[in-house]
Amino acid sequence: MAKIECRSLTKVFTVGDDRFEAVSDLTFRVHNGELVSVVGRTGCGKSSTLHMILGLERPTSGSVIIDDKEPYTDFGYFRGRLGAVFQTDRLLPWRKALDNVAYGLEILRVAEPDRRTRAQHWLERVGLGGFENAYPHQLSGGMRQRVGIARAFCVEPEVVLCDEAFGHLDQVTATKLRGDFLELVRETRKTAVFITHDIDEAIELGNRVLVLGKPARLLMDLAIAEEVKSNTGMREELKMRILNSIEANQASA
Amino acid sequence: MEPSESAATRHRSILAAIVSIGLLLISWQIASFFLPEFIVPGLQLIGLEFVKMFEEGTLVRDSLLTLIRVMLGLIGGFVFGGALGLLMGIAKKSENYLMPLINFVMGVPALSWTLIVILWFRGTETRIFALMLAVSFPVFAHSILDAVKGVSQELLEMTLAFRPTRSQVLRLLIFPSIVPSILTAWKVSIGFAVRVVIVAELVGASTGVGYRMVQQQSLLNMSGVLAWTLILVFMGLALQGLITKSEQHFLRWRPTAR
Numbered sequence: 001m002a003k004i005e006c007r008s009l010t011k012v013f014t015v016g017d018d019r020f021e022a023v024s025d026l027t028f029r030v031h032n033g034e035l036v037s038v039v040g041r042t043g044c045g046k047s048s049t050l051h052m053i054l055g056l057e058r059p060t061s062g063s064v065i066i067d068d069k070e071p072y073t074d075f076g077y078f079r080g081r082l083g084a085v086f087q088t089d090r091l092l093p094w095r096k097a098l099d100n101v102a103y104g105l106e107i108l109r110v111a112e113p114d115r116r117t118r119a120q121h122w123l124e125r126v127g128l129g130g131f132e133n134a135y136p137h138q139l140s141g142g143m144r145q146r147v148g149i150a151r152a153f154c155v156e157p158e159v160v161l162c163d164e165a166f167g168h169l170d171q172v173t174a175t176k177l178r179g180d181f182l183e184l185v186r187e188t189r190k191t192a193v194f195i196t197h198d199i200d201e202a203i204e205l206g207n208r209v210l211v212l213g214k215p216a217r218l219l220m221d222l223a224i225a226e227e228v229k230s231n232t233g234m235r236e237e238l239k240m241r242i243l244n245s246i247e248a249n250q251a252s253a
Numbered sequence: 254m255e256p257s258e259s260a261a262t263r264h265r266s267i268l269a270a271i272v273s274i275g276l277l278l279i280s281w282q283i284a285s286f287f288l289p290e291f292i293v294p295g296l297q298l299i300g301l302e303f304v305k306m307f308e309e310g311t312l313v314r315d316s317l318l319t320l321i322r323v324m325l326g327l328i329g330g331f332v333f334g335g336a337l338g339l340l341m342g343i344a345k346k347s348e349n350y351l352m353p354l355i356n357f358v359m360g361v362p363a364l365s366w367t368l369i370v371i372l373w374f375r376g377t378e379t380r381i382f383a384l385m386l387a388v389s390f391p392v393f394a395h396s397i398l399d400a401v402k403g404v405s406q407e408l409l410e411m412t413l414a415f416r417p418t419r420s421q422v423l424r425l426l427i428f429p430s431i432v433p434s435i436l437t438a439w440k441v442s443i444g445f446a447v448r449v450v451i452v453a454e455l456v457g458a459s460t461g462v463g464y465r466m467v468q469q470q471s472l473l474n475m476s477g478v479l480a481w482t483l484i485l486v487f488m489g490l491a492l493q494g495l496i497t498k499s500e501q502h503f504l505r506w507r508p509t510a511r
Contacts (some may be wrong), residue, residue, distance in 0.1 A: 054414055079416035090411040094429050094506040106425065107415040137508040155415065 003159065003191045004030040004053065008062035011048045022048040023216040025062070030191060030208075035182075037194045037206030041246060045216030046195045050163050053193065054084055066159065080108045083152035083190075085181075087164040089144035091136040097147050098123055098132035104155035122150040126180070142173035149181060153188065160185060160192040166201065178204065199239050204229060211242050213249035220245050294476040302480040311465060316484050319454065319462040322378070323446045323492075326385020330442070333386060334393030335435070339427075341394070342401025351394075359391035363449045367456055377458045384453050389442050396441075400434035401427060432503050440496050447489045462488075 011023040022045035030036045040046050051057040052064050055071025055078060063070055069077045083104075091100045102119035110118070123132060126146040136144055145165060152160060165181070166174040182205055185192050194205045202209045203224055211220035220242065228234045278296060285295040306312035337355065341348040361369075366387050370380045404427055412426050454463025462481050469477030 051410075054410075056410055056413055076416055082414055084411065084414040086407070086411060088407065090407050092408065092426075092429070094432075096506075103412075103425070104415045107412070107417045107421055135506045137506070 002029040003032045003034070003066065004193065005065040006049070006053070006062070007065065009049065009052060009059055009064060010061045011045065011052065011057065012060040021215045023052070023059075026212075026216055026218060027062075028210055028218060028221065030193060032191055033189055035185060035192045035194070035205060035207050037196060037202035037209045038212060039196055039199055039202035039209060039242065040212030040216065041214060041250070042197050044212050044214040046197075046212060047163060049212075049216055050161055050193070050195050053161060054082060080104065080155045081158050083155060083157035083160045085145075085149050085152050085160070085162045085165040087167055089136070089141075089148040091144055091147055091151075093136050096133050096135055097128060097139065100136065100147050101150045101154050103151055108155060119150075119154055122154045123147070125153075125184070126150045140173075142169055142177055145169065145177060146180075149184070153184065156188075158191060160190045162192065162194045164196055165194075167196070167198070181205075199242050200235075202242075203235060203238060209242070211245055213246065219249055291473050291475045294479065298476040299479050299483070302474075302476040306477075306480060312484075315461050315465050316488065318460055319450060319485075320488060322381050322385065322454075322461065323443070323450050323488075326382055326450070327389055327439070327442055327446050329382060329386045330389025331393050331435075331439070334390030334395075335397050337390070337394040338397030339401060341398045342427075348398070355391045355394050358387060359395075361387070363388050364452065367449075367453050370453075371457050377460070380457055381450065381453050385446060385450065388449050389446060392442050392445070393438050396434050396438040397431060400431035403434075404430045433500075433507075436496055436500050436503065440493055443492045443496070444489055447485055447492075451485065 006026050006028050009023055009026040010021070013020045013022060024045075026049065028036075038046060038049065048057065052059050053066075053071060055064075055075055058072045064072070066078070066081075071078055071082070092103065095103065098116070098119050101123050102115050105115045105118060120132065123129060126149055128143060128146055128150070131139065131143065136147070139147065145168075149165075162181075166178050169177065178201065192205075194202065196202050196205070207224055209220070209222045209224055210218060211222070213219045222238070222242075224238075228238055281293065282296050285293045290298065303312065337351060341351055363384075366384050370383045370387070374380045374383055408426060408430070409422075412422060417425065450461070451463040451466070454461040455467050458464045462485055466478055466481045469481065
């Protein structure tokens with residue numbers, strides 16, 4: 001069954017007399033428990049797509065459907081059902097690590113002893129036990145992003161959306177964090193959408209990769225077998241195919 | 254290592270302050286030997302004045318009265334101006350209607366307000382409260398509007414992903430975000446308010462520090478004028494110090510605030 005469905009999703013921005021089409025007639029489905037990577041060049045409307053899935057932007061035409069509901073129009077239905085990890089950590093600087101993790105639970109009005117226990121559990125789960133009382137500025141970039149991940153998982157959402165979450169980190173930190181994150185998503189059996197401009201990352205994280213052209217429309221929809229991830233040759237070949245399709249799209253534009 | 258280093262810098266700056274104020278006092282005292290008492294009275298005369306004021310009971314009574322007037326006026330201005338700022342920040346269209354009015358009120362000089370409130374209102378306290386409100390609320394409205402506008406769009410999106418109610422957005426995101434601006438607005442307003450309240454007391458009151466100053470001036474008692482002036486300076490500094498202390502408490506999450 002489709003968990004997330006984008007039907008002819010289109011987003012047009014108008015600045016003065018200029019019309020700028022960020023997302024163009026994008027249609028795809030994400031099934032329950034699937035991990036789908038969405039890859040495309042920077043500025044190809046990936047973030048707009050994510051914003052529409054999160055219900056923060058209204059589609060110009062077409063729609064996003066999750067559980068037969070639209071995230072923008074049925075805003076309240078998605079209370080606690082979506083978890084988002086962003087490009088930057090987006091921690092509240094005045095909250096200690098534990099209170100940042102508990103933020104979503106506070107919005108869901110989970111009462112105090114329970115809230116603290118659950119936040120503590122997730123903070124430990126991302127490897128930050130002992131940092132409960134640290135303010136964000138006292139943590140490294142990677143640790144902050146871990147707090148952000150714990151915050152998203154803490155409300156136990158059905159869907160996890162992830163926007164270039166490792167793009168800001170150095171390679172060593174990013175690789176480690178990506179691995180841990182993937183493990184977490186698999187263990188908790190979430191339905192997940194990863195937005196990224198990094199083809200390697202897209203292949204590593206997803207069991208499906210959607211390749212977007214510019215403006216965001218579907219160029220390829222590839223299932224990724226497990227052996228592709230572990231076989232360097234096959235991975236490189238797939239990577240080349242994706243690159244070629246993005247470049248061909250760019251040339252025709 | 255760093256804390257001791259910053260402590261050392263702090264000690265050095267305190268020492269510098271003592272030296273420069275000390276030099277001023279010494280030069281003043283030397284000048285007092287050569288100039289008449291109603292121009293530059295010696296420090297001992299100013300000191301005696303404090304003793305006299307204390308014995309009369311005016312020192313505590315009038316200082317406290319002025320302090321209460323300042324604080325009540327500022328609290329009024331903060332509540333009213335803050336509410337306006339918040340409203341404009343949240344209901345964007347209201348800014349177009351309210352801002353011209355606020356700017357108009359802000360353009361009226363404090364001295365004009367003083368005369369206006371004397372004609373409009375009867376009781377001394379009502380007049381002073383109205384004056385303090387009129388001069389302080391536009392400042393609060395402006396700074397709180399700017400602060401609300403400055404709330405991070407990224408943090409708002411992150412918050413909205415959890416689907417909060419409107420009041421949760423206010424309580425959990427907007428209020429904590431604007432605390433630094435609120436404190437800064439208070440700091441700016443306190444210095445301003447102390448100056449304005451004195452003008453009001455000079456013109457339209459029979460109590461308070463401003464009234465006492467006029468009284469001393471009409472007696473050509475320079476030491477008295479200076480003694481009351483010092484009280485005002487200390488009052489302003491003490492209030493600002495209080496804000497700085499609360500900044501250290503409220504903004505302890507900031508890497509720079511210590």
